[in-house]
Amino acid sequence: MAKILIGPVTRENTPMAVEVSLANKVISDAKIMGRHMRGFEYMLAGLVPSDAPYFTERICGICSTAHTYASCLALEDATTHDLTKNGVLIRNIIFLGDLLQNHLRHFYLLSVPDYVHLAEEPPWLPRYTFRDRLPSAVTKRITANYFKAFEVSRDAHTLSANFGGRTPHTWSIQPGGATVQPTGEKIMRALANLRLVKEFVTGAYREDLLALVEAYPEYSEYGSRPHNYISFGLVRDPDKPSEPFLPGGAVLEGQKEAVEVTAISESIEHSWYSAAKEVEEGPFYHRSPEPDRQKPGAYSFIKAVRYKGKACEGGPIARAVLHGGYQGGNAVWNRHLARQWEAERAVELMERWINQLQENQPSYVQWESPEAGKGQGLFDAMRGPLGHWVEIAGGKIKNYTVVTPSVWNMGTRVGAENLSPLEEALIGTPIEDVENPVEIGRVVRSFDPCTACAVHVITPTRKLEPFRIV
Amino acid sequence: MLSRREFIKACLSMAAGLSVPALSRSLMAEAAGMFSHKPVVIYLEAVTCTGDLISLLNARDPDIGRFIREDIDLRYQTTLMVAEGTPAVNYMYQSAEEHWGEYILIIEGAIPVRDDGIFGVIGEAENGPLTALRAVRDLAPGAKYILPFGVCACFGGQYATPPNPSEVRGVWAVLDQRDKGKVVNVSGCPGHPDWLIGTLTHLMVYGMPELDAHRRPKVFFGRTVHDLCPRRRLFEQGIFASQPGESGCLYKIGCKGPVAGCDVPLRQWNTYYHWQWPIGCNVPCIACTEPGYPTAMMPFYQHLPDINVFGTHAASRTIAKTVGLGTGAAIAGHFAASLITRRVQKNYRKLQEPLPPLPAEPTPTADLAFGFEAGPDLGEPDLVVEQAQPPVTAMPRKEFKSPLARQIQEKWKEK
C-alpha cells in the first residue's frame, strides 16, 4: 500500500503534516499530525486571572480575538458580572472583523492557489503540476482579486482595530467589557472600512468562489463525511450578554439538539500522552496528562474530542446547518460556500451593530478577580467551537484548559474506526497523480485548519528520540 | 536618493502622511540598480502563533502583496507559499545554496532546543523530520542578515514562560558565535510591519543600522513608550487612571511604558489612528518588545509598588542593568524594585542568555523640574527628537488624594 507524507502542509496557520495511505489510487486511511508543542496551560497555572486574556490570545495569531473573548467569558463566569450593551457590541464587532479577515484570507491567500495558476515566480512557484481549468480571463480576474484580497482582508482587520486598538492581539477586550469609548470618529472609520469589505465579500468573493465550483465539479463530492456538527454559538447577544447571539447546538445524524458539556469527552488514546485515565469528560477542570512520545499507536500531539462519542465538525458549515436552514452536503465546496455565506451575514450584523453603538454610554465595568471560583467560556471561533475552562484558587489560576476548534476538526482517532472529521473527509478521495497529490491539500484546506491552537497542551517528561515516518 | 540620515529621520518622526513601507519601496526601487536581482528572503516559521506574519499582512500603503511580488524574492514562507511538503523544504535549501552569503533570513517564533529541537518539527526533509533548530542552524551561516521577527524569535517571549516545557530560546541564543553578528532583532508581540520593512530597507540600501544593547535597531526601539507617550503630561501632573477604561496615565494600573523601548506612540498599529495602541485604548502597555516579556511584565495590571517616586533613578538604572530591562537611561525612575527582583531574578535569568553587555551609561541630562532624563542619544546628533511633551510648569496644580500623587506633590513642593 502506497503512502504519501506531506510535511509541512503549507498555507494554513502553523504547518502540520498529513499522511495518507492509498489503495488503488484512492485514500484509504489518513492521519493528521501536529508535531510541535508549546504548553500554554502549564504556563498559565499560577498567573493572576486578569492576565489570561492577553496570554491566551497569543495561542493563535489569526483568531486571537476568539481566544480573548472566550477567556473573558470564562473569567466573567467565575464571578457574577454584568456587562453593558456597548461592551458586548464592541466585543462582537471586534470579533466579527477578525472573522471577516480570516474568511477572506482563508479563501484567497490560502485556498485559491490550489486551483489557479497565480504568478510565475516565488512564492507562487514551485507548485504541483496541475491544469488550471479556468478560462484565462477568469484566471486573470481571480489573480487580480488575490492581490486585492491583501488589501481588503487588511481593511477587515482594521475594522477590528478601530475598536480593539490592534489586530492581531487586540487590546481592548477585557473581562468587564471593552475599554474603548465608541466615539463618532471610530464609528465613522469603521463604517468606511465595512463598506470596502462588503463590496468585496458580496462581489468578488462570491463570484470567484462560484467560478471555481463550476470549474472543479468533483469537489462538490470530495471531502464529504457523516452529518455530525457542533457549535458553541456565535458571539453574545447584546441585549442578553449571558447568551450567545446565535445559539449553539449539536447535530447528530441530522438531528439537532442542545449541547451538554458533560457529553463532551476528550481522549488521548492515539495521542502522545499517557495518564491513568485515557478519557476525560467535560467540563474540563483538570490538569493535562503527561506526554509520552514512545506511546505505541499514537501519532500526534493533538488529542481527540467527541460529542456523545461522535466526531463532530465545527465551523461555518456547522453554523449554516444550525442557523441557516442548510441541509445539503458537506463536501469541499460546501464548506467554502458556507464560509462565504457566513461572511455576508457577518457584514449585515456589523452594519446593524455599529449603528447601535451609543456614544456616551459606558462600555466597561471593572471586573474584580475572585479569590476562588470556576468558570467556563464557550464560544465559536472562526473555525469551530472553542472552550476555555478556568479554575481560580487563592486569587491565582489553578488550572486552565483550552479545547480548540482544531482538536474537534483534526484531532486523532478513537479506537480504530472513530476518525476525526478531517480524517473522515480525506478517506475516499481519489488521487490522480501520486507525484502531484494536489487533491489532499484541497480537501484539508476546506476545513481552514490551524495547528497553532491544536498543539498547545504538553509537558514533556522524558527524553525523546527523533522520529521518522516510513 | 535619500541619504541614510534623511531616511532615519523620516522613520523617527513619522511625519504626517508618511508611511515607512511607501518610503522603503521607493528607496528599494531607486536602489535596484545596486543589485543584480531582488533580495532573496527566506522566512521561517518556528514555534509561533503566526501573529507576526498576520501583522505583516496588515502593512499598508502599499499592501504587502505588492511588496512581495515586486520588491523581494520570497522563497520560503509556509503560510503564503504554494509549494508544500518535502519539495517545499528542498526548494528552501536549494535557494539558500544558490544565494549562499546573500539571502536574508527572517525567523518568526521561538526555537525549542530540548532534545535537539524535536518539539518543534516544522517540515519533512529528505532525511527525516526538519526541526526549527536545525533549519535555523543550517540556514544561518549562509545568510547575509538574520532578522528574528517578534519577541518570541528575538528573546523567547511568550513561549519561554516558565515552566518553558519545550525549552524554547530566542534565535540569537541558538546561533553559532560567528553568526551572531548578523542578527538584527525586530521585536514586538507581534512585530510591527513598518519595523520589519524599514529594517529590511535599511539593511539593503545602507547596511547595518545602529543597534541598541539588545541588537534592536535604535531607530525604532531606541526611545521608550514613556518618552513618547501623549499622557506623559498627566503622569507628571499625577493624574492617574484607577481602572482600565479611564483616560488618565495608566502607570498605577500597571503601565510598563517606562521600560518599553518602542516607538508605537508615534506610529500606532494598523492604520496609524491615534487610539490604535494600548494606551489609546485605555489599557496599560505591557512592554512586549522587551527581553523578559511576558514573565517580567506580569501581572500586567499590577501597579508597580512605588517606594520613592523621584530620586530613584540610580536605583532603577542599576535594576535595569542587572536584569537587562530597558536601556537604562530610558527608565524614568521608580520601576518596581520588588517586582523586578522577585519575579525576574527567579524566572528571567533562567529564560534568557544575556545579550551583549549594556553600553556605558550615558550622562543623564536631567530635566531638573521633574527629574526626567532626556531620551537616549541616537548617535546622530542632529536627530535628537523633540521631547514628546514640553515641561508643564504652567499647568494648574491641585490637591491629590492618592498616596502616590501626594508623594509627587510633596516632591514638587520641596523643589
Ligand code: SF4
Ligand atoms: S511574538 Fe507574539 S505574535 Fe509573534 S509568535 Fe510570539 S506570541 Fe505570536
Ligand code: SF4
Ligand atoms: S506610565 Fe504609561 S500611560 Fe503613563 S505616561 Fe508613561 S507610558 Fe504613558
